[in-house]
Amino acid sequence: MGEKSWGMVIDVDKCTGCQACVVACQSENNIPINEEEHFNQRRAIEWIRVERYWEGEFPDVKARFIPILCQHCGEAPCEPVCPVFATYHNDQGLNVQVYNRCVGTRFCANNCPYHVRFFNFWEPEWPETLTNQLNPDVTVRSRGIMEKCTFCVQRIRRTERESERDGVDLDDGDRALSPACVNACPTSALVFGDFADPESKVSRLKEQEEKEDGRAYRLLENYGTEPSVVYLKKVEEGAKSASHG
């Protein structure tokens, strides 16, 4: 297996804000049911979320949508502050959370500028029959543990194993390997792949859009976090320069 650097390209011009990614993620990753009180306490867990921004007022009003998930930063601010190395960078560009090590200091969440880390304030509970749906490939996180987007590492691992077993190469854009949100996205606004492979779709999109007049940008890139998620700007009809998000 060669070097990997997993990452994502998100075309904000395609995102309609439909929330298919959000529910796909919850289903794949055994995210506890976000009950009403959780929203009221601002403790709902959404590894990927769609933010909505208003621009202007009626009748000159616009709303913008942008999906936000863990940026799997190259220089992740969450990593150095963990006293127990529960969060670290793996050799495939993933920012990984080891639940077994986590002691719940929440330093990482505090240090993450993207607010994509979530703390389990409660022991997750499902009515008994609903547990039948839980994904056996993903740990249910107990109370007191941090969690966040993993780029569906369990799907990457499974596909890697299976391709190793069958002696075939991993395909760029293999749906078995792509995170749940990417597969769900009705407009294909999310694209997942390997930035280490110059021929991959994400690499080509990035290269093409990072040229002058391209639409590529990264969230809060001035912080020097080097996110693995590249955003493509919304195109503003009639406007010379496109606005972010």
Place this chain on the structure above:
Amino acid sequence: MPLTRRQFLTLTGGSAAAAVIFQACGVPEDELKVQAPIGMPEDIVTGLQNWYATTCRWCPTGEGIVVKVMEGRAKKVEGNVDHPINRGTHSARCEAGLQALYHPDRIRGPLVRSGERGSGRFEEISWTDAIGRLTLQLRRLSDSGDQSALAMVTEPLAGHTGMVAERFLARYGGRRVSYEPLERTVLRSVVKRVFDQDVMPDLDVERAAYVLSFGADWLNTWISPVRYSRGYGEFRQGDRKRGTFVHADSRFSMTAANADRWLHVEPGSEGVLALSIAQVIVSEGLGNSAAADELTDGGYIDLDAFAPERVASKISTAVPSDRMADDIRQVARGFAEHRPSLAFGGGSAAAHTNGLFNMAAIYSLNYLVDSVDRPGGIVFNPRPPLQDVPASQTTTPFSTWQSLISEMNRERVKVMMVRGADPFYGLPDSAGFRAASFKVPYIFSFSGTMDDTTAMSDLVLPELDPLETWDTDIPDPGPGYQMVSFQQPVVRPFFEERGRHLGARGFGDVLMTIAQDLNVDLGLPGETFREVLQDGARRLFNLRRGSVSAPDFRSFWNGVLQRGGWWDVGAVSTDSVPSRAPSLPTPTDPVFDGDPDSHPMHLIPFASASLTDGRGAALPWLQATPDPTSTATWRTWVEINASVADDMGIREGDVVRITSAHGSMEALAFPNPATPFKVVAVPVGQGHRAGGRYARNRGSNVLSILGPGSDSETGALAWAATRVKIEKTGDWMRLPKFENAVSEEPRDEHHEIIKITPVDSGGVH
């Protein structure tokens, strides 16, 4: 065998013994080692997964899904990449179907009412008993020659379930009324009237260069949102130049938010806007002149009365007239010049007393830009490949419901069978269905969940979940060519262990059993519903064309099930474009329910993104899915313009009473900057009296307070034509929403991370 910890340690003490145990469990030994704390649990993957293709029943249009099954349990839903409707993508609603399968409040066996009707007290009985009770009532009707006193209330049925239900009613007697709270009656009528088509055409958003839509929330909930969204992705950033999208709507929907331009229109004036656009195109000679001639009856219809300057103030009272007129001209020119262009409408644009006029005017625009039966425009769909297996039939207009209710009141309906419909929830209170239902001696419900209608029934015959049972669906609208989407059981019935006398059964099978008990010959090609379905597949096989080619039927059948259906990209519509464009409709003004002085606000209900017309309310994932524009969850909110709310002293979370001439409801205020001044918008979906732990007594039901007005020509409910007044109740409740869950980063205009100034560095000690 239960194993204590001590026994386990003893056994695993010796590696030989351990190997034996592990072998017995069928799990490789190395997978059961004590896990090191440095390992990522997700690195360890066990078990095999199987993916089965089937059809989603949670969206308006049959989308193809694949379901991951591990150890006999459904785990994950994804889109079926082969399926022509959604090509691999899917919506939040498809995903949440899993929670319906394993819902804690699913009905586990047939129930008979044991208390007053509506008391919610039921006792479990066996299937033999339940079917016996139902056939007894049906036999009584047929013995007295009174079969027409049977009413079968269903969702719009397609595919083989539709076929069996039709056959049952044809051979036994009785009538079917289909239930669709936000009905499509007007849409179907307009497709017939403007394009002379019996089936819904496909809207080719993907290949269009300019999309002009009216009222329909087509990226979110309308008709076939996943298919349209997929097209929209290509329309925006595909191989061609980025398309332009203009949306005209009386409310700022999620679809409006995605448009390049949102044109505000007063409720009910969408048709006038469309005529005004037509006027610009015709007067400036931008469109097909022959079509213009036909549409105006050779100039007989005077379009100049609709010149933008003359109607701008009617179209929007909020936007200055000269600006509105400019906007209309710009849009008309853009629409005419950037071809292929596509105009369509629905949703609230159709839900007025002048709904048919609005829609006819909108769809007629396609003739002016040569977009009828063209790529990037309106693409006609062919008729379904099997004659007796229908796409979902014409929906029942509200006027038919009204006559049903009056017959119920006259005790002319003796038995009601309800399947996949919830009229106790979805019909306006003003229709009087609830009161009339007490005059119906027997209500039988086939629902697997205790929805509002099932709670009011006398006997419950729980239906299998769609993931446990067979069916087909003919997507309507289809993808532009013939297709049949197949639904197969991906897991064994969850209540199977309860034995054959309890648990759930498929609706088709139950109908067939009932017919047999009544000695009614349905003339179906099989003893079970699966056999009937298989016969349908055999007829497809005999066509010798389409997506699955196989040497024999068995391989064909397997192929169809593997791919999730059968389609033939070559089998397109053979209907030609009508030789003449029909003349433009005569404009009619909308009539609103409620006096404008006492009820100054205009109520626009809308289908919730996740709960749609209320059927998703039982599922916690869908309850917790933030609405795209408000980000609200779990409750009913009312969207009010922020400055209007300010003037009224209304803050977010204030409990607001919304009163129409027919009733009132309460909702949490959500002031936002996008709602038009005189409009309040309320999502449909909450306010169930029953529906299980996640739906019951949560929020309120906006459908209940609607006035009974209807479109004058089709009889469809004008659900966007009710006026209301709003007032604060004085109560406040936090609106559970996602917005602000994440605090905003401090803004740093100069991209400096830490600003060091002399004062900072000098320090203040």
